[in-house]
Amino acid sequence: MKIIFKTALAAGLVAVSLLNSTIVLADQDKGLELAKLRKQADSGWQDSQASLTMELKNAAGDTSLRKLRIKSLEIDNDGDKGLTIFDTPRDVKGTAFLNHSHAVEPDDQWLYLPALKRVKRIASRNKSGPFMGSEFAYEDLSSFELEKYTFHFIEETMLDNQPVYLLEQVPVDRYSGYTKQRVWLAKTHYQPLKVEYYDRKNTLLKTLELQDYQQYLDKIWRANKLVMNNVQTQKATTLTTTELVFKTGLRGNDFNKASLKRAR
Amino acid sequence: MKHTALCSAAVLLAFSHWADAEPWQQSGEIQVQQRVFGHSVDRANDAPAHWQGSAMVEPHWHQVNDTSLTSIKLFARIDSHDKERTHWDIRELSYLTYWDDYEFKIGIDKVFWGVTESQHLVDVINQTDSVEGFDGEDKLGQPMAQFKAVKDIGTFDLWLLPYFRERTLPSSEGRLALPAPVLDAKYESSSEQRTLDFAMRYSHTIEDWDIGLSYFDGTNRDPYLLYSSESITPFYAQMWQLGADIQGVLGDWLIKFEAIHRDSLETHFAMTTGFEYTQVGIFDTVMDLGWIAEYSFDERDNAPNQNDLFVGWRIALNDMDGYEVLFGVNQDLDSHRAFSAKLEASGRLSDSWKWQLDAWAFASDQPSSPLYILKDEDFIEVSLTYYF
Numbered sequence: 001m002k003i004i005f006k007t008a009l010a011a012g013l014v015a016v017s018l019l020n021s022t023i024v025l026a027d028q029d030k031g032l033e034l035a036k037l038r039k040q041a042d043s044g045w046q047d048s049q050a051s052l053t054m055e056l057k058n059a060a061g062d063t064s065l066r067k068l069r070i071k072s073l074e075i076d077n078d079g080d081k082g083l084t085i086f087d088t089p090r091d092v093k094g095t096a097f098l099n100h101s102h103a104v105e106p107d108d109q110w111l112y113l114p115a116l117k118r119v120k121r122i123a124s125r126n127k128s129g130p131f132m133g134s135e136f137a138y139e140d141l142s143s144f145e146l147e148k149y150t151f152h153f154i155e156e157t158m159l160d161n162q163p164v165y166l167l168e169q170v171p172v173d174r175y176s177g178y179t180k181q182r183v184w185l186a187k188t189h190y191q192p193l194k195v196e197y198y199d200r201k202n203t204l205l206k207t208l209e210l211q212d213y214q215q216y217l218d219k220i221w222r223a224n225k226l227v228m229n230n231v232q233t234q235k236a237t238t239l240t241t242t243e244l245v246f247k248t249g250l251r252g253n254d255f256n257k258a259s260l261k262r263a264r
Numbered sequence: 265m266k267h268t269a270l271c272s273a274a275v276l277l278a279f280s281h282w283a284d285a286e287p288w289q290q291s292g293e294i295q296v297q298q299r300v301f302g303h304s305v306d307r308a309n310d311a312p313a314h315w316q317g318s319a320m321v322e323p324h325w326h327q328v329n330d331t332s333l334t335s336i337k338l339f340a341r342i343d344s345h346d347k348e349r350t351h352w353d354i355r356e357l358s359y360l361t362y363w364d365d366y367e368f369k370i371g372i373d374k375v376f377w378g379v380t381e382s383q384h385l386v387d388v389i390n391q392t393d394s395v396e397g398f399d400g401e402d403k404l405g406q407p408m409a410q411f412k413a414v415k416d417i418g419t420f421d422l423w424l425l426p427y428f429r430e431r432t433l434p435s436s437e438g439r440l441a442l443p444a445p446v447l448d449a450k451y452e453s454s455s456e457q458r459t460l461d462f463a464m465r466y467s468h469t470i471e472d473w474d475i476g477l478s479y480f481d482g483t484n485r486d487p488y489l490l491y492s493s494e495s496i497t498p499f500y501a502q503m504w505q506l507g508a509d510i511q512g513v514l515g516d517w518l519i520k521f522e523a524i525h526r527d528s529l530e531t532h533f534a535m536t537t538g539f540e541y542t543q544v545g546i547f548d549t550v551m552d553l554g555w556i557a558e559y560s561f562d563e564r565d566n567a568p569n570q571n572d573l574f575v576g577w578r579i580a581l582n583d584m585d586g587y588e589v590l591f592g593v594n595q596d597l598d599s600h601r602a603f604s605a606k607l608e609a610s611g612r613l614s615d616s617w618k619w620q621l622d623a624w625a626f627a628s629d630q631p632s633s634p635l636y637i638l639k640d641e642d643f644i645e646v647s648l649t650y651y652f
Binding site for chain 2 (some may be wrong): 004056058062064065088089090092093106108116117118123124125126127130143172177211253256257258262264
């Protein structure tokens with residue numbers, strides 16, 4: 001009797017765990033499918049040139065404004081290329097940052113220091129460091145690639161009266177500063193409306209709100225305002241796009257070390 | 265020099281007239297600086313006992329067009345004591361145009377080669393403005409014509425360098441001076457400063473490695489100092505040099521290597537190699553801590569870095585005001601009493617103002633060591649800069 005009970009219990013446990021794993025697999029499949037739709041919806045833009053302002057705010061409420069310009073080039077089957085030029089604060093005017101992002105490998109990054117006329121390579125494996133003293137880490141600004149995460153679909157829900165899919169994405173790279181991210185994708189265009197970042201201790205570190213979505217090229221949806229709140233330090237950064245133009249004719253040779261040196 | 269500058273200006277204006285008239289953008293900086301020396305020197309000269317102050321202005325104009333870039337950067341410093349440190353320069357007066365995979369630049373500009381931090385061996389295009397900054401990072405503008413080709417197999421650069429600039433040296437009216445008055449420079453070449461030097465460089469990025477190979481043929485930028493009983497004469501010899509610089513990214517590590525073979529009055533080999541390692545987010549903060557260690561070797565026994573180890577730490581607070589601190593020690597491995605140490609700290613006071621503090625300390629007990637003349641020159645330098 002005892003044996004039969006034990007067997008039944010064991011069988012029951014196996015069944016439950018099998019069921020669980022099928023549910024997990026189904027969640028993963030749906031998560032990946034939604035992530036693919038997200039990536040697909042944001043492809044085919046070729047290249048872009050943007051002007052942005054970045055407002056940093058500390059816990060006391062003091063603010064500091066930075067101006068920057070970003071040139072981007074879409075690369076099929078790998079991460080995108082980006083060239084960022086800083087206009088203010090004035091002591092770093094002319095500093096430029098070149099990023100060749102990759103899906104799995106660490107990004108290739110170089111920084112141009114105009115006063116020294118020197119291009120410095122950056123060891124990019126530690127990508128959790130802050131970008132320009134802001135609440136954005138380098139990895140938050142790197143291009144979205146499917147290979148960077150494992151995805152789990154959580155639920156269909158509402159966010160500020162908008163129907164959304166809630167996903168959890170776990171970074172594959174162990175050098176990421178995050179254990180997981182929770183992403184709210186709009187059902188209408190599959191782009192994120194909100195992201196929660198969980199630190200290495202798996203506690204909530206930052207929330208990103210993506211606002212003022214605008215459609216470009218009749219298909220690409222981009223948020224013109226990104227608000228990153230650090231819930232642990234009460235610091236915040238608002239990244240606002242003031243100008244964005246696609247298909248400007250940029251090419252690969254606008255994203256090498258020579259073009260980094262002449263970026264103004 | 266004046267002649268070359270005028271020619272460059274004429275060429276530049278001509279080019280910028282052809283180009284579509286985009287507006288000129290102006291920027292620049294104004295700085296006040298105070299140096300405080302720890303020891304007073306007992307010499308029969310006018311050098312200040314402790315305090316040496318100065319003011320600097322560096323306006324910059326540039327014009328960006330679709331396929332070209334015009335840049336003018338002037339510089340002037342007025343020093344409270346040293347007439348040699350009171351100096352001006354045309355840092356940039358250049359026109360750059362680019363098409364497809366090519367670039368052509370003409371005018372006065374600065375070029376940097378290399379990867380290491382503690383010294384820059386392969387970097388030989390520009391003369392050092394050694395009165396301006398003590399660390400040798402400041403350079404005088406160099407007249408040049410440069411052609412660049414960026415190809416799949418690597419980047420090729422060619423330079424023609426008309427006209428040679430003498431190194432600026434502090435006079436005995438100020439501190440950090442050489443131990444005797446400096447006379448007019450002498451040259452190996454009968455053309456003296458009116459030489460045409462030549463340089464080329466091949467550089468390439470192969471995955472995690474950046475490599476550079478360079479060749480220079482012309483006037484040696486480093487003067488040989490000829491000591492007589494009461495004076496010093498800088499002597500500029502001819503030279504050719506082969507240089508290599510390699511940098512690799514291995515995870516969080518940057519591995520660096522620079523080496524030169526230089527054939528001048530003496531023929532010698534020198535190298536610097538080391539690493540930079542950065543810890544991101546130390547002590548559960550957003551601060552970065554960088555570790556730098558570099559070993560330098562030079563075949564010449566009397567060279568400044570003949571067998572030296574540099575160890576440095578760089579802390580970046582990654583805050584709104586961009587606070588950074590760098591501390592480094594350069595130790596002569598042949599003599600434990602010969603070393604130099606530096607501390608650099610800087611931060612933003614507002615969007616337009618920045619402060620910087622530099623401190624240097626020197627030790628040497630051997631009169632033959634290049635550091636010996638600096639042993640009583642420990643100083644702190646405070647600079648306040650306004651950017652416009």
